[in-house]
Amino acid sequence: MPENLFKLNAKEYILPGSRACQGCGLSLAYRYMLKALRENTIVTLPACCLCVLQGIYPSTPVMIPALNNSFASTAASASGIVAGLQALNRSDTTVVAIAGDGGTFDMGIQSLSGAAERETDFIYVCYDNEGYMNTGTQRSSATPLGAITTTTPILTKQQHKKDFIKIVEAHDIPYLAAVSPSYPIDLYEKFVKAKKIKGTRYIHMHIGCPPGWVYPPKDTVKMGRLAVETGLAVLFEVEDGKFRFTGRSKTIAQKGNRLPVINYVEKQGRFKKMNIEQLNQLQVWVDKKWDEYMRRAEG
Numbered sequence: 001m002p003e004n005l006f007k008l009n010a011k012e013y014i015l016p017g018s019r020a021c022q023g024c025g026l027s028l029a030y031r032y033m034l035k036a037l038r039e040n041t042i043v044t045l046p047a048c049c050l051c052v053l054q055g056i057y058p059s060t061p062v063m064i065p066a067l068n069n070s071f072a073s074t075a076a077s078a079s080g081i082v083a084g085l086q087a088l089n090r091s092d093t094t095v096v097a098i099a100g101d102g103g104t105f106d107m108g109i110q111s112l113s114g115a116a117e118r119e120t121d122f123i124y125v126c127y128d129n130e131g132y133m134n135t136g137t138q139r140s141s142a143t144p145l146g147a148i149t150t151t152t153p154i155l156t157k158q159q160h161k162k163d164f165i166k167i168v169e170a171h172d173i174p175y176l177a178a179v180s181p182s183y184p185i186d187l188y189e190k191f192v193k194a195k196k197i198k199g200t201r202y203i204h205m206h207i208g209c210p211p212g213w214v215y216p217p218k219d220t221v222k223m224g225r226l227a228v229e230t231g232l233a234v235l236f237e238v239e240d241g242k243f244r245f246t247g248r249s250k251t252i253a254q255k256g257n258r259l260p261v262i263n264y265v266e267k268q269g270r271f272k273k274m275n276i277e278q279l280n281q282l283q284v285w286v287d288k289k290w291d292e293y294m295r296r297a298e299g
């Protein structure tokens, strides 16, 4: 396993010059993900910012084949690719379905549930930038409480983020992990591991988005780190039902030095209308989730 960034696969699968925004966390995450999965990978994706990064046919900076599908059918399309490869006796190819939080939490949930229940042999990746960002930041069920979006412009979002990872876990899949591109080695190692496992694997990527979250593009890595430091994003994996913290979250769990959510919230323009009551609600929500993880790690 790599100990530092120089030990990652040196090959690049994304050439310079994509149409993603400056400072896009997805560009980083996708780069490390493809380094881990390497050649013989097929990606299927719906409309989202990743489509923009992939480019318009026949031009693309990405050196692996990708198929565009409709929103509700990302995992169904992966099931079709898996069946096609099986018919061709091709067991050497990793099939990856990848979609944003809108395309997963809201629209892709049924086809993902179906594919997971059939134990389809693929990796599903949700990159969670906490909103419908490609169409200009509408609210999704992954948007956190208190965030301004174009569909929650006055009162901000009134509900907490849906605990989607819990829903996926209820399918008893062999491998599930949460990652952040601010911790590339942790992300890389989890994809290397997921590639070797058979059946449905799910990886959740927490993705900073400068225009949607309203922070300077240079701060994407910092924002991802703050999410982990405050417990709004947690690095962990669940392998055959066994939960464990990984990377920075493991250290925070051991040392008990998690930061308050205000340290994260105050850095982003999307939270500028958040009131004290919402801030307290968000803190209580994070504390509750964290305590659940701690109990699982100890048990």
Ligand SMILES: Cc1ncc(C[n+]2csc(CCOP(=O)(O)OP(=O)(O)O)c2C)c(N)n1
Pocket: 047, 048, 049, 050, 071, 099, 100, 101, 102, 103, 104, 129, 131, 132, 133, 134, 135, 140
């Ligand atoms: C059926 C359908 N409805 C709406 C759209 C318009 N649309 C394209 S991308 C997008 C946002 C997707 O959000 P998400 O899945 O969170 O990915 P992100 O844009 O954040 O990368 C929408 C609504 C569409 N392409 N197809």
Ligand code: SF4
Pocket: 019, 020, 021, 022, 023, 024, 025, 026, 049, 052, 129, 133, 134, 208, 209, 210, 211, 212
């Ligand atoms: S809108 Fe956000 S997620 Fe989409 S390309 Fe720009 S930075 Fe990336």
